[in-house]
Amino acid sequence: xxxxDEKLKTPLVELLLSVADDKLMLGHRNSEWTGLAPILEEDxxxxxxxxxxxAHAQVLYGLASEIDGRSADALAFGRxxxxxxxxxxxxxxxxxxxxxxxxxxxxxAHFDVLRLRRMAGSSYKRLADTAARLAAEEQLHVDHADSWxxxxxxxxxxxxxxxxxxxxxxxxxxSMLFEPAEGTGALEDAGIYPVPPADMFDTWSALLQSVAGxxxxxxDLTPPxxxxxxxxxxxxxxxxxxxxxxxxxxxxxxxxxxW
Amino acid sequence: xxxxxxxGMHVNHDTDxxxxxxxxxxxxxxxxxxxEPDDWMPKAYRMGMLKMAEHPANSEIIGALPEGEWITRAPxxxxxxxxxxxxxxxxxxxxxxxxxxxxxxxxxxxxxxxLITGHTKYHNVFNYPAPTWGDIAMIQWLIDGAAIMxxxxxxxxxxxxxxxxxxxxxxxxxxxxKSGEDMVLTLMTGTPVQRTLxxxxxDRWWSPSVMFHGPPDKPNVEQLPPMRWRMKIETNNSLRQRxxxxxxPAALDLGLKIHVVEKDADGMVTSKRPDEKLRxxxxxxxxxxxxxxxxEFYRVIRGNGPCNKKRLALRRFSYxxxxxxxxxxxxxxxxxxxxx
Amino acid sequence: xxxLRQDVALTEGDLETPAVADLPSYxxxxxxxKNGPHIYAGWxxxxxxxMAIHFACEHYxxxxxCVGVWAMPRxxxxxxxxxxxxxxxxxxxRPFEVFVQARAGDLYKSVGxxxxxxxxxxxxxxxxxxxxxxxxxxxxxxxxxxxxxxEGDMIWRYTxxxxxxxxxxxxxxxxxxxxxxxxxxxxxxxxDDLSEMF
Numbered sequence: 001x002x003x004x005d006e007k008l009k010t011p012l013v014e015l016l017l018s019v020a021d022d023k024l025m026l027g028h029r030n031s032e033w034t035g036l037a038p039i040l041e042e043d044x045x046x047x048x049x050x051x052x053x054x055a056h057a058q059v060l061y062g063l064a065s066e067i068d069g070r071s072a073d074a075l076a077f078g079r080x081x082x083x084x085x086x087x088x089x090x091x092x093x094x095x096x097x098x099x100x101x102x103x104x105x106x107x108x109a110h111f112d113v114l115r116l117r118r119m120a121g122s123s124y125k126r127l128a129d130t131a132a133r134l135a136a137e138e139q140l141h142v143d144h145a146d147s148w149x150x151x152x153x154x155x156x157x158x159x160x161x162x163x164x165x166x167x168x169x170x171x172x173x174x175s176m177l178f179e180p181a182e183g184t185g186a187l188e189d190a191g192i193y194p195v196p197p198a199d200m201f202d203t204w205s206a207l208l209q210s211v212a213g214x215x216x217x218x219x220d221l222t223p224p225x226x227x228x229x230x231x232x233x234x235x236x237x238x239x240x241x242x243x244x245x246x247x248x249x250x251x252x253x254x255x256x257x258x259w
Numbered sequence: 260x261x262x263x264x265x266x267g268m269h270v271n272h273d274t275d276x277x278x279x280x281x282x283x284x285x286x287x288x289x290x291x292x293x294x295e296p297d298d299w300m301p302k303a304y305r306m307g308m309l310k311m312a313e314h315p316a317n318s319e320i321i322g323a324l325p326e327g328e329w330i331t332r333a334p335x336x337x338x339x340x341x342x343x344x345x346x347x348x349x350x351x352x353x354x355x356x357x358x359x360x361x362x363x364x365x366x367x368x369x370x371x372x373x374l375i376t377g378h379t380k381y382h383n384v385f386n387y388p389a390p391t392w393g394d395i396a397m398i399q400w401l402i403d404g405a406a407i408m409x410x411x412x413x414x415x416x417x418x419x420x421x422x423x424x425x426x427x428x429x430x431x432x433x434x435x436x437k438s439g440e441d442m443v444l445t446l447m448t449g450t451p452v453q454r455t456l457x458x459x460x461x462d463r464w465w466s467p468s469v470m471f472h473g474p475p476d477k478p479n480v481e482q483l484p485p486m487r488w489r490m491k492i493e494t495n496n497s498l499r500q501r502x503x504x505x506x507x508p509a510a511l512d513l514g515l516k517i518h519v520v521e522k523d524a525d526g527m528v529t530s531k532r533p534d535e536k537l538r539x540x541x542x543x544x545x546x547x548x549x550x551x552x553x554x555e556f557y558r559v560i561r562g563n564g565p566c567n568k569k570r571l572a573l574r575r576f577s578y579x580x581x582x583x584x585x586x587x588x589x590x591x592x593x594x595x596x597x598x599x
Numbered sequence: 600x601x602x603l604r605q606d607v608a609l610t611e612g613d614l615e616t617p618a619v620a621d622l623p624s625y626x627x628x629x630x631x632x633k634n635g636p637h638i639y640a641g642w643x644x645x646x647x648x649x650m651a652i653h654f655a656c657e658h659y660x661x662x663x664x665c666v667g668v669w670a671m672p673r674x675x676x677x678x679x680x681x682x683x684x685x686x687x688x689x690x691x692x693r694p695f696e697v698f699v700q701a702r703a704g705d706l707y708k709s710v711g712x713x714x715x716x717x718x719x720x721x722x723x724x725x726x727x728x729x730x731x732x733x734x735x736x737x738x739x740x741x742x743x744x745x746x747x748x749x750e751g752d753m754i755w756r757y758t759x760x761x762x763x764x765x766x767x768x769x770x771x772x773x774x775x776x777x778x779x780x781x782x783x784x785x786x787x788x789x790x791d792d793l794s795e796m797f
Binding site: 292293294295296297298324327328337340341344345348351354355358361366367368369372375376377419422423424427430431433434436437438440441444445447448512513514568569571572573575576578579582585588589 | 603604607608609610611612613614615616618619620621624639640641642643644646650658662663680681682702703704706735736762763764765767768769771772775776778779780783
């Protein structure tokens with residue numbers, strides 16, 4: 001059991017769940033493409049990345065489990081929708097639109113790398129070491145998404161139009177990735193989730209603007225309003241409950257059994 | 260998992276080939292020397308190997324679909340990861356097997372199109388439905404188990420590119436089978452609900468898995484070119500017997516009951532009775548069993564199985580939805596001409 | 600997506616979009632140990648070198664732990680087999696990587712390099728320097744046509760991959776069989792009537 005202040009335990013679980021839940025939902029959505037992607041070789045590559053996300057979620061639920069007490073699977077499959085801490089962007093169905101799936105991966109992977117690198121500087125060593133490893137793997141996702149955004153954005157009128165449409169749908173929702181989890185301030189003060197030297201949103205939006213520019217796409221990103229309440233504080237899109245109904249369908253048959 | 264080794268049986272072997280070259284070719288095979296793509300080979304062998312790679316490739320691509328339906332519903336993080344990886348492997352196996360056929364002169368695009376439009380076939384076992392999580396466990400235990408038995412023999416074949424591919428595929432099949440076995444064991448040592456789920460799935464998949472290796476062989480199968488040329492290594496009957504010998508006692512040990520079942524048009528069991536023929540013959544060492552319903556087999560192969568249309572429709576959807584992506588990545592490079 | 604899978608339209612008949620040629624072929628080699636040879640893994644189709652190396656890492660690079668991956672387009676190969684016959688020689692001397700298939704059925708392996716002005720000369724040099732007379736087949740590829748991962752690039756993940764390896768299940772499977780078989784022995788001892796088993 002980690003050796004720090006009682007008052008930091010709940011905020012730390014909130015933080016861990018926010019990362020793990022983002023990753024689980026994203027991995028869940030992206031794993032659906034396995035067997036159905038536009039090119040066989042890309043099907044394989046994209047599936048690796050989906051597995052990374054789910055494996056990362058598993059590791060982070062494991063860390064949360066040590067404080068919270070519920071098992072990783074119970075955390076992943078056993079909560080009510082309003083107890084999840086994912087941002088709404090990962091809840092959205094992609095309706096089998098490759099442009100949407102790639103666009104979403106771009107927004108989320110860039111954010112995730114920045115978030116994990118922040119955690120890699122944590123005063124809680126287990127978290128720092130874990131986050132450093134996950135960040136190195138997440139960089140592969142950034143490379144993948146950036147590369148595809150550019151290929152599709154510069155791939156002729158139809159592809160550009162489809163990518164632009166996807167970006168236009170995602171950009172307004174993407175900023176809420178930055179909604180802080182409950183108690184983040186305390187974690188920042190304690191050095192468990194240290195404040196980065198540059199503002200994370202600025203760094204993130206600059207990176208995305210750069211990719212969009214190279215892809216021939218236009219992008220408008222505004223930071224979330226402080227009063228805007230979203231997934232980090234349990235307020236989810238209408239898509240989460242059906243997603244969970246599907247994801248937990250078999251688990252719920254015997255929630256305490258081994259599967 | 261890929262398909263049976265019976266596809267090579269359907270190639271026309273009545274072509275004129277130089278008898279001296281043919282004899283040399285046969286001698287090479289008999290000596291255990293592998294044939295590589297630039298070596299001389301009879302036209303029937305070239306065509307046969309092309310189909311022998313195309314058919315299991317099709318099977319892998321279609322096989323990914325029933326299991327893919329359950330990725331989103333896997334009941335634990337480990338199972339979710341494992342099932343995604345398994346389906347991913349199948350896509351990879353399909354890609355590698357298509358490569359063998361591409362090398363022999365057919366484009367992958369054309370192979371995908373022929374699959375979707377029904378011009379070429381895939382293993383009929385994938386036309387059965389997977390209505391519960393228990394079916395996923397059974398597919399990975401019984402069907403992958405049957406496939407591994409077949410694929411191990413194919414890795415002993417004569418055609419270099421195919422043998423190398425099968426060896427690579429078999430490395431991954433071990434994971435598929437072990438994780439399938441783990442799932443079945445978990446269910447059968449689980450709650451009553453889980454055990455019932457498992458038994459019901461077993462009732463659906465036992466017969467298809469016994470039929471996996473194909474119908475009873477022609478009496479002269481070992482003299483026909485596919486076996487003389489080591490395209491097919493072991494007879495269907497032999498593979499089937501080995502399968503039952505391995506899996507019948509294992510199923511019984513698990514507490515599963517082995518039934519003869521009747522199914523409706525949707526592939527769901529309507530009635531079942533214990534297989535009274537099922538027993539170990541202590542003289543031969545072989546398990547005896549009720550012969551499966553080969554009429555059903557032929558019906559399903561002809562496209563009238565429960566899921567044939569659905570599987571192909573989904574594949575077609577994926578292909579047509581992906582067109583704009585394939586076109587996009589070609590922009591800015593040399594534009595490829597349409598296929599001849 | 601599952602709804603999509605369930606509700607997909609049951610269209611049949613010819614496809615409306617035209618057939619197209621396949622993407623260019625690339626052959627992939629993986630290096631399993633630092634300073635070890637690059638060993639043939641398989642082929643894939645990709646639109647360019649950059650796409651090829653990424654595909655290679657996520658497919659062949661994930662089959663077993665490896666530290667390096669090479670991708671090279673098919674048209675860069677000169678070889679002893681008819682399909683890889685050398686083209687016209689051109690340009691100045693440059694390094695060619697040499698790959699040897701010892702016997703029919705074997706995997707090609709990298710064995711070193713030769714300096715040559717073109718494919719034909721490279722092949723001759725390779726046959727002399729790398730015991731080529733004995734080999735079933737040799738390939739030579741200009742080094743500048745090979746796309747390689749760099750040392751330290753992530754291919755094999757840090758996160759455990761046991762969930763997709765047979766060894767990740769062996770212990771659990773053995774353990775569960777042991778409980779079943781132990782129970783069964785007990786039951787057989789207790790039961791008079793075994794016919795239920797069949």
